[in-house]
Structure formats: structure tokens, C-alpha cells
Amino acid sequence: SSMMHRLGFCAGQLGSLRLRLAGQLLPARAMSLKVGDKLPAMELVEGPEMKKVNLQELFAGQRSILFGVPGAFTPTCSRVHLPSYVRDYDKLKAKGISQVFCLAVNDPFVMQAWSDANGAEGKVRMLSDTQAIFVEAAGLSLDLSHLLGGLRAKRFVMVIEDGVVKQLDVEPDPTKATCTLADEVLQSL
Amino acid sequence: MTSQVKPGDRLPQVTLFDGAPNKPVRIDELCAGKSVVIVGVPGAFTPTCHSSHLPGFVADFDKLKAKGVDLVICVAVNDPFVMAAWAGALGSGDKVLMLADSRAEFAKALGMDIDLTAVLGSVRCRRFSMHVVDNVVKSVNAEEDSSKVDASSSCRLLTKI
Numbered sequence: 001s002s003m004m005h006r007l008g009f010c011a012g013q014l015g016s017l018r019l020r021l022a023g024q025l026l027p028a029r030a031m032s033l034k035v036g037d038k039l040p041a042m043e044l045v046e047g048p049e050m051k052k053v054n055l056q057e058l059f060a061g062q063r064s065i066l067f068g069v070p071g072a073f074t075p076t077c078s079r080v081h082l083p084s085y086v087r088d089y090d091k092l093k094a095k096g097i098s099q100v101f102c103l104a105v106n107d108p109f110v111m112q113a114w115s116d117a118n119g120a121e122g123k124v125r126m127l128s129d130t131q132a133i134f135v136e137a138a139g140l141s142l143d144l145s146h147l148l149g150g151l152r153a154k155r156f157v158m159v160i161e162d163g164v165v166k167q168l169d170v171e172p173d174p175t176k177a178t179c180t181l182a183d184e185v186l187q188s189l
Numbered sequence: 190m191t192s193q194v195k196p197g198d199r200l201p202q203v204t205l206f207d208g209a210p211n212k213p214v215r216i217d218e219l220c221a222g223k224s225v226v227i228v229g230v231p232g233a234f235t236p237t238c239h240s241s242h243l244p245g246f247v248a249d250f251d252k253l254k255a256k257g258v259d260l261v262i263c264v265a266v267n268d269p270f271v272m273a274a275w276a277g278a279l280g281s282g283d284k285v286l287m288l289a290d291s292r293a294e295f296a297k298a299l300g301m302d303i304d305l306t307a308v309l310g311s312v313r314c315r316r317f318s319m320h321v322v323d324n325v326v327k328s329v330n331a332e333e334d335s336s337k338v339d340a341s342s343s344c345r346l347l348t349k350i
Contacts, residue, residue: 072270073271073273105310107232107310109233109234110234113234117274130310
């Protein structure tokens with residue numbers, strides 16, 4: 001139906017979508033993104049110029065990595081997670097990855113400052129899911145209100161081929177980075 | 190919705206965070222018995238806050254001290270890690286204490302909250318400067334247009350202390 005086309009979910013999610021339309025109080029996991037799904041046609045923001053980017057367009061025709069972090073400048077994200085992708089960028093490219101994105105529920109000014117502080121320019125692109133719309137829809141949100149003031153992204157990594165999720169790993173303990181580090185992803189490519 | 194703070198009001202008893210979520214600070218306890226300047230900004234690392242508003246207070250720190258100010262505090266609705274990183278980037282170190290109003294409790298208690306969800310993702314703090322002595326507000330200078338620095342600048346505040 002046109003409603004589903006607008007929401008951008010593929011045929012495989014018809015069942016969960018029908019359920020969602022029927023009942024308002026559906027748990028978020030009914031909308032979870034999983035391997036085999038197409039990314040939704042959502043708009044996020046890249047950079048302090050507030051450039052709007054459409055997820056489906058961004059990942060079309062490319063082999064990409066999208067990893068999510070709970071917060072720019074938070075300890076694990078800063079000491080270990082982002083640096084692993086900056087450091088292993090060339091190795092990832094050698095394995096056929098054409099673009100690497102980092103996503104967080106932080107505004108674009110904070111994301112730019114964090115990118116600058118980590119030398120990510122030209123390697124890892126920063127996506128702001130400022131209102132947590134993507135992480136909520138994908139079942140990848142984490143309530144960190146008590147620590148950071150709001151809903152944040154879980155720590156995850158996806159390998160996406162032509163807009164379709166081929167791999168998805170979510171860190172069981174968001175304060176640690178193990179399966180979502182670049183060298184772990186490299187081994188699976 | 191709380192009406193905006195004005196001279197004569199007492200500071201609300203709100204907890205802010207100093208560098209990490211496990212480092213809470215009660216603003217009224219911090220300011221008790223002191224002459225304090227509090228600066229509110231919409232967002233750490235946002236252009237105006239970063240390039241004009243805060244640097245003014247860092248630069249005028251000695252002038253403020255000469256007028257008896259004991260402490261300069263900057264507050265924004267950002268998490269404590271972002272505020273600490275911003276302090277580092279500004280080099281504000283021992284001059285301006287950056288405190289995180291993570292859940293906008295302080296901004297709301299002062300009636301200084303502004304909905305910037307569309308651009309920054311959440312309710313934020315209006316741009317303002319305030320002089321407080323022993324938890325009693327002496328002057329409040331709120332910027333009508335939070336994207337500008339005029340009424341809330343450090344040089345304007347210096348004329349009021």
C-alpha cells in the first residue's frame with residue numbers, strides 16, 4: 001500500500017507493519033530492523049550545515065558500514081569505538097567497504113566537534129539521529145535519560161549492501177565495545 | 190510553564206553535573222555565600238556559543254573577579270561528557286565551570302527553556318547571563334533571539350555588577 005511505500009519498509013516487514021497500524025500500543029521491537037531488511041527512507045542530518053540525508057539514497061549501490069554509539073565524547077565511544085574505525089579505515093576499504101558512517105543521537109555540532117577531536121575527517125562520516133527517529137524505528141534505542149539526559153543509540157554495527165542490512169551486531173553491554181569494533185567486523189567481511 | 194527568573198528570586202535547588210554523570214552538583218549549594226555569574230547557552234559547540242558568547246566570559250574573567258565575582262558557571266542542556274569536552278576545546282579550564290543540565294531541569298526551573306527539537310533534538314536553554322549573590326538573583330539578561338549575543342554578553346553584564 002502507499003502508506004508502507006512512504007515508510008520505506010520492504011515487503012518482508014508487511015506483517016509487523018499491519019500489526020502496528022492495527023494497534024497503537026505495540027512494543028518497539030515489532031519494528032526492529034534485522035538482517036535482510038532494507039533501510040527505511042528516513043532523513044537524518046549530516047554536518048553543521050544541517051545537510052539532510054536520506055538513508056536509502058545514502059546507502060544505495062554501495063557496500064557500507066554504519067555503526068552506532070550511545071554518545072559523542074563518552075568514554076568508550078571516544079577511547080575505543082570511533083578510533084577503531086578511523087584506524088582501520090584503509091583495511092575496511094581494502095575489503096570492499098566504500099563508506100563508513102557513525103550514528104548517534106547527538107546534534108550535528110557536537111558530532112562535528114567529536115569528529116574533529118578524533119581525526120575522523122575523510123574517513124568516518126557522522127550522522128545525527130537528532131530526534132532518535134531511526135534508532136527507535138530500528139529497535140536500536142537505549143534509554144539513557146538518567147545518565148545522559150535522553151534516548152540514545154545502542155552500540156551496534158551494520159554491514160549494508162545496496163541499502164539492505166547484511167550484518168547486524170549489537171553490543172550486549174553498551175558500556176563496552178567488543179563485537180562492534182572495526183577489527184571484529186573486518187574478520188567477517 | 191515556569192515564568193522567567195527575575196531579580197529577587199532565589200536560585201532553584203537543582204542538580205547539575207560536573208564532567209560525568211556520577212559527579213552531581215547542587216547549584217544552590219555551590220553558589221551559597223558567593224557572587225556568581227551564570228551563563229546559559231543553547232548548545233555546546235554550536236557556532237554562537239562557541240565563537241562569541243563563551244569566549245567573552247573567558248576573556249573578561251579577570252574583570253569579573255575585580256568586581257568581586259567568585260565563580261563563573263556556564264550551563265547548557267548537554268550531557269556532562271559533552272560539556273567537559275567543550276570546556277577542553279574552549280580552554281576555559283579554571284575560569285568557567287561547565288555544568289551539564291542533562292535533563293533541562295535547571296533551564297525549566299528558571300523559565301529559560303526553549304524548544305529546539307527541530308534543530309538540536311531537544312528542549313534547550315535560552316541564551317542568558319545572570320548575576321547571583323548568595324543564591325539571590327541580582328540581574329538577569331536574557332537574549333530575545335538566542336542565536337545572537339547582545340544583552341547576554343560579558344561586557345553588558347560587567348556594567349551591571
